[in-house]
Amino acid sequence: MRERLLVLMIIMLATAFFGEMKVNPLGGSFRFSLGIAAFSFGLLWFSSVPVITTGFLTGTFILGFRVGMDMLMGYGPWLESVYDHLPSAFYYFSFAILFRVLRARNYVEFPLKMGLIGASVDFASNLVELQVREFLNGFPPLTWQGFFMLLFFGVLRSFFAVGLYNSVSIRQIRAVGEVRQQELERLRMINTELYEEAFYLRKSMTQLEDITRESYRLYRRLLTSQHAESPTALTIAEHVHEVKKDSQRILAGISKLINQEGLAPQMPVGELCELVMRANQKYAEMLGKEIEFAWSCQVSLATNQIYALLSVLNNLVANAVEAIDGSGKIELNVRLEGRQIVFQVLDTGPGISQDEREWVFEPGYTTKYDAQGNASTGIGLTHARGIVQSLQGQLHILRDLGEWTHFEVRIPTHQLLRGEGG
Structure with a gap:
């Protein structure tokens, strides 16, 4: 829960910060900024956060942040500032709803589809914002020039966010791949040392088998001649045989370690x-x-x-x-x-x-x-x-x-x- 709240705070702060990197091509307080690029990236990268909740919290935070900035700068009455920036909150509300309805996160592995979905959501959310501005502030109706500008910036910001997401993902995958490669190399070198031990253990087992066989033959000869030390020869043969059995168990364990899953046989x-x-x-x-x-x-x-x-x-x-x-x-x-x-x-x-x-x-x-x-x-x-x-x-x-x-x-x-x- 604490981690999720931290992620939400990061998304809201990043969106507010990059939202100040803006242009106002249609005049008034309507803006094109990098805030939505940061917001889109946050929704894609932090897949654990709920989309709609994040959208409504971010929109509300943006409204409070921009009104607070206006108050600090002395840009006029606070109520007027609320009317100016409330449509921006509706932009983030509608963006989150459409993003969730279209299940945009399901297309993160398809950059082109993801970019087009993001551009469509951005364009539709801008239309919602303009409608709210027209209703609250008498913002002039959208022209064809403004229509194509909304479309252009929607595509630009969407593919910027998708490109950033894929760039970071690729770097992360490469880093994980390098760690995985180092781990495989370490396992191979460990297995190499085990191979040496197994190689000489097999050789020792062959010698133990020969010693067991010769000890038993000695026991039979001593037994035939009724020599008093014949039981000693048998005891030696039995002990050597037990050592061989122990060696076989050790070799079986080493062989399992050498043949680890995940390491290619060739x-x-x-x-x-x-x-x-x-x-x-x-x-x-x-x-x-x-x-x-x-x-x-x-x-x-x-x-x-x-x-x-x-x-x-x-x-x-x-x-x-x-x-x-x-x-x-x-x-x-x-x-x-x-x-x-x-x-x-x-x-x-x-x-x-x-x-x-x-x-x-x-x-x-x-x-x-x-x-x-x-x-x-x-x-x-x-x-x-x-x-x-x-x-x-x-x-x-x-x-x-x-x-x-x-x-x-x-x-x-x-x-x-x-x-x-x-």
Whole structure:
């Protein structure tokens, strides 16, 4: 209720204020102003307010406002001022009634129809005002010139209000779209991290299955030889089996999170690359680094393997961001070579020595340390290579290209079109 009263006050004040931006082409106190444009916009934008109530309150407020202005300026007796401005109140009364009867709000998605309806309502309301003026003040009858002037200003003011409404609506939709896009990108990056965890959880489950099988075989051999430790082997097999079951439940939960509704099952490779570069540009800014990002994609393919590719490319580009000291450049290039899609990540960091190239893909190996001297986990490139290999692809470091460190990923094209569980 309080919000609705606030909206009503805003509409009345805006209408009164813009109503003073006027011309008097027919003489006397009859005016064409921007007040009705503000009033029309208010009725369209604030759809929660009742049209007729708003019209009668605004008309009454306009009458009081203009009479008060006349009194402050000393323009004559107050009763004469009331007779001069009362027809304007009837204008807003009739405008609100016609606006409601014609259900103008139902046509806000059709600007041309809305503009024509608004112009018709404006024209008819002006005729009502002139009739009241003729009755109260002896205003001269309307001429053909005045008739066409009413029509012209009605169209002008109506389409101005509709245009303003659509302009503001478009900006609002764009703002909502940008927020939605940012939210989708955030969800995709979260899902990418979950994908990595799910990928290695599946791998661990395979190993757990092997351990369970071997433990049970050991139990059978020990049992056959009547060894005293045979129950221990069985207990180990049972515990490992329980761990595997727990892992399956965790994996099922992660899989549900990854397959969130609202996220498209496919994504163009070019759009995916743009997402990676945009996310890492923000990462570089957060680290206070001045890095120039560039990317090119000569592939029009859309892929189902969104999180696999995001995980790999994000690892490589984020590593490049962290490797660059202060300022530099990072490039991501994508092209087709035969039946393979090739991703190249280049950066102007310090480079990787020949000896280190043999170790960077080993789990736990790292050359990165934080401000306190703590080493990073050293599993990013291991994860990336594992995911690429699961797609029957290859990830390797090429010989440095001038000042550039050069990573290359090659994946068979058909692997990017398989299902997530394939």
